[in-house]
Amino acid sequence: MFFFKKYQGLAIAFVFIVASLVLLSYHLKRPGQVGFFKKTVMETASPIEKGIHSTFQGIKSLWDRYLFLVGLENENRDLRKKIADLQNEINSYREMYYEVGRLKKILSLDETILYSTVAARVISNERSSLFKTIIIEKGTDDGLSEGLPVITQQGIVGRIIESSWNVSRVLLVTDYNSNIDALVQGSRAQGILQGGGPQLSRLKYVQRTDEVKTGDTVVTSGLGGVFPKGLVLGTIATAEKRETGLFQHVEVMPAVDFTRLEEVLVIIPERSKEKRK
Amino acid sequence: MIFYPLSLLLAFSVIVLQRTFVDLLFAGKIGLELSLILVIFAGFHFEQVRGGIFAMVTGFLFDCLSGAVMGLYTFFYVVVFFLTRLLTDRIYSEQMFFIMIFTFLCVLFEGLYIVVLYKSVFDVNMSYNLYRVFLPQALVAGVLSPALFAGLNYLEVLFHAGDRRSTEPL
Numbered sequence: 001m002f003f004f005k006k007y008q009g010l011a012i013a014f015v016f017i018v019a020s021l022v023l024l025s026y027h028l029k030r031p032g033q034v035g036f037f038k039k040t041v042m043e044t045a046s047p048i049e050k051g052i053h054s055t056f057q058g059i060k061s062l063w064d065r066y067l068f069l070v071g072l073e074n075e076n077r078d079l080r081k082k083i084a085d086l087q088n089e090i091n092s093y094r095e096m097y098y099e100v101g102r103l104k105k106i107l108s109l110d111e112t113i114l115y116s117t118v119a120a121r122v123i124s125n126e127r128s129s130l131f132k133t134i135i136i137e138k139g140t141d142d143g144l145s146e147g148l149p150v151i152t153q154q155g156i157v158g159r160i161i162e163s164s165w166n167v168s169r170v171l172l173v174t175d176y177n178s179n180i181d182a183l184v185q186g187s188r189a190q191g192i193l194q195g196g197g198p199q200l201s202r203l204k205y206v207q208r209t210d211e212v213k214t215g216d217t218v219v220t221s222g223l224g225g226v227f228p229k230g231l232v233l234g235t236i237a238t239a240e241k242r243e244t245g246l247f248q249h250v251e252v253m254p255a256v257d258f259t260r261l262e263e264v265l266v267i268i269p270e271r272s273k274e275k276r277k
Numbered sequence: 278m279i280f281y282p283l284s285l286l287l288a289f290s291v292i293v294l295q296r297t298f299v300d301l302l303f304a305g306k307i308g309l310e311l312s313l314i315l316v317i318f319a320g321f322h323f324e325q326v327r328g329g330i331f332a333m334v335t336g337f338l339f340d341c342l343s344g345a346v347m348g349l350y351t352f353f354y355v356v357v358f359f360l361t362r363l364l365t366d367r368i369y370s371e372q373m374f375f376i377m378i379f380t381f382l383c384v385l386f387e388g389l390y391i392v393v394l395y396k397s398v399f400d401v402n403m404s405y406n407l408y409r410v411f412l413p414q415a416l417v418a419g420v421l422s423p424a425l426f427a428g429l430n431y432l433e434v435l436f437h438a439g440d441r442r443s444t445e446p447l
Contacts, residue, residue, distance in 0.1 A: 009325060013359040016329040020336070020355045024348030028398055031346060041341035045293055052297040126296045126343075127305025130391065130406060133344030161344075169344055176401040199405060259305060 039164040046135060046167045050123040057262075115228060117151075117265040118142060123167070125261055130197060132175035134158075136264060139166045147226055149267045155232035155255030156180070156220065157264050170264070173233060173254055174201060181223040182233055187211040190221060193233055193252060200237050203250040210248070212239040218252050228267065280327060283436070288335040291315055292342055307413050312339050313387065314422055316354045317380055318429045320361020321371075332358035353390055357383055373423045381419030385411055 027033065120142075124135035138144050140163050150157040150170045158178060162169040171178055178195040182203060189210035191203040206212055216236045222229025234252040241248050295311040303309065312335050319328045336354035340347050364379070388411025395401045 009362075012325045012329060013362075016333060016355045017352075017359065020333060020348060020352040023337075024346070024352045027347035033347075035347075037337075038341045038347065041289075041338060045289070045296075045342055048293050049297050052293075052301075056297075056301050124296065126300050126308075128300050128303060128308035129296075129343060130308075130403070130410060131344040171344075176395065176403060177399065197403065197406060198409060 034162045034164065038162070042135070042162075042164045042167050042169070046123055046137065049135070050121075050137065053123060053125075115267050115269055117267055118144065119263060119265055120144075120168075121263055122261045125258070127259055132172040132178075132195060132197065132258070133161070134170050134172065134258075134261060134264075136168050136170060136266070137166065138266065139164045139168050141165050143268060144168050144266055149227045149231075150264050151231060151267060152256055152261070152264055154257065155234065156227060157256055157258075157261065159226055160266065168266075172258060173256075174258060180227060180233065181221045182218050183221045184210070184212050184236065185217040185219050187216070191250065193218065196251075200251040200253055201234065203236070203252050204247065206239075206248045206250050208241055208246065208248055212236060212248060212250055214239060281330070284327075284331045285334055287432075288312065288315065288331070288338055292335070292339050296342060303417075307417050308410075309417055309421065310384065310387075310414070311425065312336075312350075313354070313357065313383060314380060314418060314425050315429070316358050317361055317376075317383060317422075318426055320358045321365050322433060325359075325362060328358055328362065329355065349391070349394070353387055357387075376422050376426055377419045380422035381415045384415035384418045387411070388415070 118138060120136040120138040122134050123137045134157075136150070144160060144163050146160055146163055148160045150159060156173055158170045158172040158175070160168045161171040172195065173180060173193065174195040174197065176195050176197050178193075180193045181190070182193040183190055184203075184206075187210055189206050189212050191206040194202050194204055196202055203212075203218060214236050216239075218233045218236065220227040220229055220231045220233060232255045234254040236250060237253040238251045239248055240250075291311045295309060299309050299311065316332045316335055319331050322328075323331060332354040333351055336351035339350040339354075343350065361379075368375075388407050392403045392407060395403050
C-alpha cells in the first residue's frame with residue numbers, strides 16, 4: 001500500500017503515456033483508418049467551421065465589392081479584350097480537339113472509362129497547418145469514398161483520404177504525404193510529384209537525360225490508378241542538373257491556388273465503356 | 278462531474294477557434310496552437326487524473342481535426358501535461374517569464390517531435406519547417422501565452438465560483 005502511494009503519480013503518468021502511445025502506434029501501422037469517434041468529431045465540427053468561414057467570406061466579399069471599385073472600368077476593358085483573345089484561342093483548340101478525336105478513332109485509342117463529377121464546397125482550409133488537408137461538405141452519403149481525385153478548373157487539388165457521412169478530408173498535392181505519378185507535358189519525362197508543404201513540390205526521379213525546362217507543364221501520367229491521365233498538376237519552377245546523382249532536381253509550382261479554394265469537383269469513375277469488339 | 282463535459286466543450290471550442298478564427302486572423306502565415314497552451318495551463322492547475330484525461334481528450338480532438346496521424350497529438354499532449362506537472366511540483370511556475378519560456382520550448386519540442394517521427398516512420402524530410410514554421414510559431418505562442426493564461430485563470434475562477442454556488446446548501 002505504501003509502495004503504491006509513493007509511486008502513485010508515476011503510475012498514473014505511465015498508464016496515460018502508454019495508452020496514448022498504443023493509439024499512436026496502432027494508427028501508424030494503419031494510416032487513413034477513420035473510426036466512429038473521428039467521424040463524429042468531424043461531423044460536429046464541420047457546421048461550426050463552415051459558419052465561421054462563411055461569415056469571414058461574407059465580410060471579405062463585401063470589402064472586395066464595395067471598397068475596391070476603383071479602377072474597375074479599366075479592368076473591365078482589359079478583361080473584354082482578354083475574352084476576345086481567349087475566344088480565338090478556344091476556337092483553335094476546338095479544331096485541334098476534333099482532329100485528335102478523329103485520330104484517336106483511327107488509332108483505336110478511345111478511352112475505356114468515363115468520369116462523372118460531384119461538386120463540393122470547401123468548409124475548412126487551415127492554411128497555417130503543417131498537414132495540408134481541406135474538408136469538403138460531401139461524404140459517403142453523396143457517393144464519395146477514400147481515394148477519389150479532387151480537382152478545380154485550374155488542376156488537381158488532391159485526393160480524398162477520409163470520408164465521413166457528410167464531410168470528407170482531402171489530402172492536398174502540397175502535403176508531404178502526397179506522391180503522384182506525373183509527366184512533363186512537352187518532353188514526356190516521367191517522375192513522382194511529392195508535396196513540399198510550405199515549400200515548392202518536388203518532381204522526383206526525373207532522369208538526367210530528360211529535357212526539362214522552367215515553365216513546362218506537369219500533368220498526371222494516369223499510372224497508379226488514382227488520377228486520370230492528363231490533368232494539370234503545375235508548372236516547372238526550377239530544373240537543375242547537379243554535379244552528381246542519377247536524377248535532376250526539379251521543383252514544381254502547383255497549378256491550384258490553395259489559399260483561395262472555395263469549390264472543388266470530385267471525380268467519380270462512372271462506368272466502363274463497352275470493350276471494343 | 279461537470280468538469281468532464283465542460284472541459285470537453287472547452288477543448289473542442291478552442292481547437293475549432295484555432296483552426297478557423299486564429300488561422301484567418303494570422304492570414305494563414307503563422308499557426309497558433311491554442312490547444313497546446315491549454316494543455317500547459319492544465320499541467321499547472323489540474324490534478325493528475327483529471328488533467329491527464331483532459332490532455333488526452335484535447336490531443337484526440339486535435340488529431341481528429343488536424344489531418345495528422347491519429348495519436349500524434351494525443352501522445353504529445355499527454356507527455357507535455359505530465360512534464361508540466363513534474364515541473365509544477367518543483368518550481369514556482371506562475372511567473373510570466375517562466376510561462377513564456379516554457380511555452381516557447383514546448384512548441385519547439387513539438388516541432389522536433391513531428392520532424393523526427395515523420396522522418397523515421399514515413400521517411401519524409403520536414404526539417405525545413407523547424408526554423409520556417411515552428412520557430413515563429415513558438416515565438417508567437419511564447420509571447421501570447423501570459424495573456425492566454427490570464428484569460429484561462431479568469432475562466433477557472435468563474436468555474437469554481439459557479440461550482441461552489443451549486444454545492445452550497447439552500
